[in-house]
Amino acid sequence: MSTSTTHVVRPAGAGHETLNVLLLCLLILAIASSVVAWRGVSHEPEPVAGNQLDARRDLSAAEQGIYADLHVTLDEIRLLRAEQHTLPTPQNLADEGFAPFAQDASSVSRGGHAWQLLADSAYFGLSQTTTVAGSFVMLLSADDQAAPNIWLNRDASLQAPTELTDAALSAAGWKQIVAQYDAGVTREHRH
Secondary structure, three states, rough: OOOOOOOOOOOOHHHHHHHHHHHHHHHHHHHHHHHHHHHOOOOOOOOOOOOOOOOOOOHHHHHHHHHHHHHHHHHHHHHHHHHOOOOHHHHHHOOOOOOOOOHHHHHOOOOOEEEEEEEEOOEEOOOOOOOOOOOEEEOOOOOOOOOOOEEEOOOOOOOOOOOOOOOHHHOOOEEEEEEOOOOOOOOOOOO
């Protein structure tokens, strides 16, 4: 007679497999964290000159909106100047509905600027509410490819500038608005 032998095989515990998977996950996270820390670059914003303001960091939301509107409307101003051989008046731009010259709810909430043409080479927007947004000057050059030269002054008792040079505006307390496009704004791909 043969005696039968029974072998009892116990199942491998799920605890060991779970522990191994968790350790593998921790290892992957540790490697990924070290790669990010090793390859990461700190992007400190470049400081601007004392007579300048950074368009992203130093302007209020209302001022950023007016600044963006001036940039967008600049193309239309240049087209109208080419057609008419003179700069359009702020009233003409308002009649066409171009922001920030048009008097609508948006312009009122952004400081209610009163716009005027200065010396047939600049637009001056006097803020009615300087606590919301300061006053603007946009200098235009004859070069249609040149970026606009936009200045801001938050003084409540401001008059239209008489001399429209960078040095004169700076001396009168105006600050030039500059837009910096660094790695904080756009992603840099190095291959």
